[in-house]
Amino acid sequence: MTYIIxxxxxxxxxxxxxxHCIKCNICTSACPVSAVTDKFPGPKYVGPQAQRFRQPxxxxxxxxxxxxxxxxxCNQVCPTGVRIAELNGRARAKIxxxxxxxxxxxxxxxxxxxxxxxxxxxxxxxNTMLSLAPVRYLTEQVMGIARHAPLPAFSTYTFRxxxxxxxxxxxxxxxLSNRKVVYFHGCATNYYEPWVGKAAVEVxxxxxxxxxxxxxxxxxxxxxxxxxxxxxxxxxxxxxxxLVPYVKQGIPVVGTSTxxxxxxxxxxxELLGLHDADVNLLAEHTYxxxxxLRIEHAHGRLRTDFKPLDRTLPYHAPVSCGRTASxxxxxxxxxxxxxxx
Amino acid sequence: MTERAIxxxxxxxxxxxxxxxxxxxxxxxxxxxxxxxxHWVGGTLDVLGTTGNQSLRVALDDLIANNPDxxxxxxxxxxxxxGIARFRAVMQQAHYPYAGSLERNMILPTALGALRPTAYxxxxxxxxxxxxxxxxxxxxxxxxxxFYPPLAAANLREQGVAVRNVYLELPPSAKxxxxxxxxxxxxxxxxxxxxxxxRQLREVRGKATRIGLPAVLxxxxxxEAVADLQRLTGAQIFEIxxxxxxxxxxxxxxxxxxxxxxxGGRVQIGSTVHRAGGNADRxxxxxxxxxxxxxxxxxxxALLATGGIAGGGIGTDYTGRVWDSALDLPLHAPAGREGWxxxxxxxxxxxxxxxxxxxxxxxxxxxDSAGNLVYENVAVAGMALAGSDPVQERSVTGLTVTxxxxxxxxxxxxxxxxxxxxx
Numbered sequence: 001m002t003y004i005i006x007x008x009x010x011x012x013x014x015x016x017x018x019x020h021c022i023k024c025n026i027c028t029s030a031c032p033v034s035a036v037t038d039k040f041p042g043p044k045y046v047g048p049q050a051q052r053f054r055q056p057x058x059x060x061x062x063x064x065x066x067x068x069x070x071x072x073x074c075n076q077v078c079p080t081g082v083r084i085a086e087l088n089g090r091a092r093a094k095i096x097x098x099x100x101x102x103x104x105x106x107x108x109x110x111x112x113x114x115x116x117x118x119x120x121x122x123x124x125x126x127n128t129m130l131s132l133a134p135v136r137y138l139t140e141q142v143m144g145i146a147r148h149a150p151l152p153a154f155s156t157y158t159f160r161x162x163x164x165x166x167x168x169x170x171x172x173x174x175x176l177s178n179r180k181v182v183y184f185h186g187c188a189t190n191y192y193e194p195w196v197g198k199a200a201v202e203v204x205x206x207x208x209x210x211x212x213x214x215x216x217x218x219x220x221x222x223x224x225x226x227x228x229x230x231x232x233x234x235x236x237x238x239x240x241x242x243l244v245p246y247v248k249q250g251i252p253v254v255g256t257s258t259x260x261x262x263x264x265x266x267x268x269x270e271l272l273g274l275h276d277a278d279v280n281l282l283a284e285h286t287y288x289x290x291x292x293l294r295i296e297h298a299h300g301r302l303r304t305d306f307k308p309l310d311r312t313l314p315y316h317a318p319v320s321c322g323r324t325a326s327x328x329x330x331x332x333x334x335x336x337x338x339x340x341x
Numbered sequence: 342m343t344e345r346a347i348x349x350x351x352x353x354x355x356x357x358x359x360x361x362x363x364x365x366x367x368x369x370x371x372x373x374x375x376x377x378x379x380h381w382v383g384g385t386l387d388v389l390g391t392t393g394n395q396s397l398r399v400a401l402d403d404l405i406a407n408n409p410d411x412x413x414x415x416x417x418x419x420x421x422x423x424g425i426a427r428f429r430a431v432m433q434q435a436h437y438p439y440a441g442s443l444e445r446n447m448i449l450p451t452a453l454g455a456l457r458p459t460a461y462x463x464x465x466x467x468x469x470x471x472x473x474x475x476x477x478x479x480x481x482x483x484x485x486x487x488f489y490p491p492l493a494a495a496n497l498r499e500q501g502v503a504v505r506n507v508y509l510e511l512p513p514s515a516k517x518x519x520x521x522x523x524x525x526x527x528x529x530x531x532x533x534x535x536x537x538x539x540r541q542l543r544e545v546r547g548k549a550t551r552i553g554l555p556a557v558l559x560x561x562x563x564x565e566a567v568a569d570l571q572r573l574t575g576a577q578i579f580e581i582x583x584x585x586x587x588x589x590x591x592x593x594x595x596x597x598x599x600x601x602x603x604x605g606g607r608v609q610i611g612s613t614v615h616r617a618g619g620n621a622d623r624x625x626x627x628x629x630x631x632x633x634x635x636x637x638x639x640x641x642x643a644l645l646a647t648g649g650i651a652g653g654g655i656g657t658d659y660t661g662r663v664w665d666s667a668l669d670l671p672l673h674a675p676a677g678r679e680g681w682x683x684x685x686x687x688x689x690x691x692x693x694x695x696x697x698x699x700x701x702x703x704x705x706x707x708x709d710s711a712g713n714l715v716y717e718n719v720a721v722a723g724m725a726l727a728g729s730d731p732v733q734e735r736s737v738t739g740l741t742v743t744x745x746x747x748x749x750x751x752x753x754x755x756x757x758x759x760x761x762x763x764x
Contacts, residue, residue: 029586080653
């Protein structure tokens with residue numbers, strides 16, 4: 001399955017952005033991957049530098065680009081606006097086209113299928129299995145997943161099942177409102193951390209929104225970041241089919257996973273070269289929840305009846321946060337949220 | 342939506358401006374396209390590149406008297422001193438003190454062995470002052486590209502400096518596939534690594550009383566690293582700035598960011614301001630770029646500190662157009678491409694285009710070509726200002742730090758006045 005990346009304005013702007021690289025290595029000094037492994041020589045080398053040698057119908061010059069985690073810190077810190085992460089993303093897709101997708105990436109790329117298999121009543125069994133040393137040894141040998149790498153635990157119930165059960169119990173949506181949002185939960189919330197989704201629903205309903213649980217599929221980011229563009233394209237088409245009808249009724253899509261919302265807004269359209277009206281419509285009407293609440297606040301509509309929480313909580317800003325929601329959680333609610341200062 | 346103090350640009354001008362706003366209780370939001378000047382500059386505070394016996398203060402007085410449109414003239418000597426004093430106090434508090442004065446410039450060696458005048462330098466660099474005598478040793482590592490002790494030493498020798506050079510061996514535990522300035526800064530953060538390097542330096546030191554090393558002596562506590570190496574070698578140790586990414590610059594960024602955010606400000610990198618909205622005399626909105634939709638900011642006051650042509654604040658194209666990339670303010674620039682350049686590439690007077698920038702009134706507020714105020718709640722600082730060519734004057738960091746501080750204070754007062762009238 002070959003996905004032909006179109007020779008579009010994005011490809012052109014990526015090529016042009018090479019000339020903006022002044023080789024200052026700010027990206028390399030900020031890169032979290034090159035900080036911890038020698039195998040990744042840094043964004044400047046595998047991005048704007050190696051790109052000069054990537055020519056049509058020629059073998060890829062440098063496979064170390066596969067170590068790029070796609071976190072986009074390089075884009076964020078670049079003083080001259082080189083689109084390093086997109087260069088890397090498309091370069092990896094070309095490697096996958098030439099050499100195929102390794103088994104490990106094939107499996108890890110399908111967060112949705114993994115989640116479906118592992119979550120639910122059998123989750124304790126799956127979690128126990130995956131914590132056994134011999135099992136981890138085997139998965140390392142066969143699939144190349146490091147045996148000491150922590151794996152997320154499957155949830156005993158999915159977010160969707162909780163939401164549907166709740167609706168059945170109540171016999172009606174908890175709130176009927178003409179202010180509606182479609183909640184994009186993503187795979188992590190549905191299969192691993194349903195409490196994130198429950199909290200999001202509570203906050204949105206508290207602010208008078210009717211939360212709609214629309215059909216949706218994986219945003220496709222795990223496949224995109226592994227260079228499996230044709231499968232990622234199918235996923236994005238699926239989400240367009242399922243979500244655009246809501247957007248056309250004026251209902252925005254709100255997500256709690258910053259990497260999912262960033263994929264819907266920008267990663268899928270830009271990496272895959274999709275620019276039709278539906279793609280743009282979904283991109284423009286998708287919001288990270290904190291971005292969404294910040295805009296609500298800007299219009300004086302956010303309920304700010306917060307209760308003080310006398311706890312110090314650790315916070316690790318998700319890597320896609322800066323791009324999808326402008327800044328991390330702290331800058332998002334800074335100035336109006338008394339809870340986190 | 343809350344009206345806010347917005348600083349556009351996270352170079353030294355923006356960060357000093359944000360510091361002033363923070364200290365006045367204005368909780369500024371700093372928006373920047375990326376990391377910039379801090380990671381490019383050597384980390385010294387160059388006020389004016391005079392050499393010889395003339396006092397820097399006298400030279401500044403002369404400059405101010407003869408160039409009323411120069412940004413320094415708009416500040417005056419006491420504001421220049423106030424900005425420098427605040428900068429030094431912040432660095433002192435972060436255990437990274439700066440030494441120097443407005444009397445005579447220090448003369449510090451560059452990585453190429455050129456001599457560079459500067460008024461203030463981090464304490465880790467001052468032992469490199471060439472006004473002191475004694476034999477020098479320049480030491481480096483084969484693994485650190487773009488720092489060649491033999492080249493630096495050869496150029497210094499030609500200028501009459503007694504200097505030797507040496508390459509040091511990395512201990513086996515420090516072997517990597519590739520190295521950057523950051524790799525070395527991590528190494529020097531480790532006391533064991535300093536031990537290993539210090540012992541080697543003591544063996545090769547000879548008669549040298551001062552040893553110059555690339556400016557990679559740690560990000561965590563470089564002052565302690567220098568003290569360690571001095572104890573181990575018995576010589577004075579000094580850092581020589583490298584090519585980017587500059588470790589001394591990263592220290593500055595870390596200190597500023599910590600100080601501003603601890604006091605309630607925010608620094609948001611990766612948010613290019615590319616659109617502005619306002620009415621007759623006030624800037625009301627700024628828009629920064631993000632995925633799919635811009636982030637909207639309501640503006641109480643704003644500081645434009647986006648830099649000049651090198652910093653990306655001023656855009657140019659082949660048709661001869663020159664523009665301010667953030668607020669689209671009118672620029673003061675030579676008309677037409679033919680007026681941009683001097684006849685030779687390395688012309689003594691520099692190229693006229695590099696003096697391009699926003700013309701301002703005495704309070705650093707932007708003016709149009711007819712001399713009318715564009716926005717009363719905006720100030721301009723640093724390389725975005727018209728009226729000087731700081732690269733030519735060797736005043737880049739001094740001018741950005743002092744104008745940033747001054748503009749930040751003016752804006753803080755404007756913001757307080759604005760909030761009082763609107764309440």
